[in-house]
Amino acid sequence: DIQMTQSPSSLSASVGDRVTITCRASQSISSYLNWYQQKSGKAPNLLIYTASSLQSGVPSRFSGSGSGTDFTLTISSLQPEDFATYYCQQSYSTPHAFGGGTKVEI
Amino acid sequence: QVTLKESGPALVKPTQTLTLTCTFSGFSLSTSGMRVSWIRQPPGKALEWLARIDWDDDKFYSTSLKTRLTISKDTSKNQVFLTMTNMDPVDTATYYCARTLLRLGGYDYWGQGTLVTVSS
Numbered sequence: 718d719i720q721m722t723q724s725p726s727s728l729s730a731s732v733g734d735r736v737t738i739t740c741r742a743s744q745s746i747s748s749y750l751n752w753y754q755q756k757s758g759k760a761p762n763l764l765i766y767t768a769s770s771l772q773s774g775v776p777s778r779f780s781g782s783g784s785g786t787d788f789t790l791t792i793s794s795l796q797p798e799d800f801a802t803y804y805c806q807q808s809y810s811t812p813h814a815f816g817g818g819t820k821v822e823i
Numbered sequence: 824q825v826t827l828k829e830s831g832p833a834l835v836k837p838t839q840t841l842t843l844t845c846t847f848s849g850f851s852l853s854t855s856g857m858r859v860s861w862i863r864q865p866p867g868k869a870l871e872w873l874a875r876i877d878w879d880d881d882k883f884y885s886t887s888l889k890t891r892l893t894i895s896k897d898t899s900k901n902q903v904f905l906t907m908t909n910m911d912p913v914d915t916a917t918y919y920c921a922r923t924l925l926r927l928g929g930y931d932y933w934g935q936g937t938l939v940t941v942s943s
Binding site: 765 | 862884885928929931
């Protein structure tokens with residue numbers, strides 16, 4: 718099975734900051750990497766699919782990059798509504814493992 | 824408009840079998856490329872992928888849980904089912920169903936989730 722490792726597990730940031738979250742796969746997954754945002758008590762929301770494609774309706778301050786084993790989610794200018802937990806997930810092969818999550822706090 | 828909703832018991836006893844239903848609308852699981860998965864999240868912990876069923880009835884399972892899981896569908900009723908045998912307190916979690924497309928990869932629509940507590 719492919720394992721997904723996110724870092725950091727948590728971070729503190731301020732409104733307006735540029736935030737970067739990384740995700741590493743235990744083997745190459747090409748570009749089959751997705752990013753989700755989850756707010757407390759809610760279902761996850763798809764932000765980025767296939768590493769760099771922005772899901773419809775997601776603000777352009779979110780971007781993704783990477784291929785192979787190393788991936789990055791960037792929030793260009795953190796907004797108050799962006800404080801949440803972020804997860805990466807591989808869809809290269811089943812089981813479609815998720816990373817451990819990154820909590821973005823004020 | 825695509826919607827999914829999970830239903831099932833809120834409380835199960837250890838060793839019992841859990842059966843969850845995902846009822847969806849706005850798409851058909853008989854459409855080529857359509858897929859529905861189950862994902863769970865223990866309180867305060869990360870997401871865990873459990874199983875997936877595809878439009879062509881292919882089925883895929885978590886390696887660590889595959890002996891306990893069965894996923895199935897009733898296309899005519901727009902429902903996907905998950906059974907998990909031999910429930911244990913560590914299986915206490917919010918269980919989500921979610922849709923993905925072959926061309927998309929990511930899960931674009933999710934149900935609200937249903938909390939299942941395993942306790943005697």
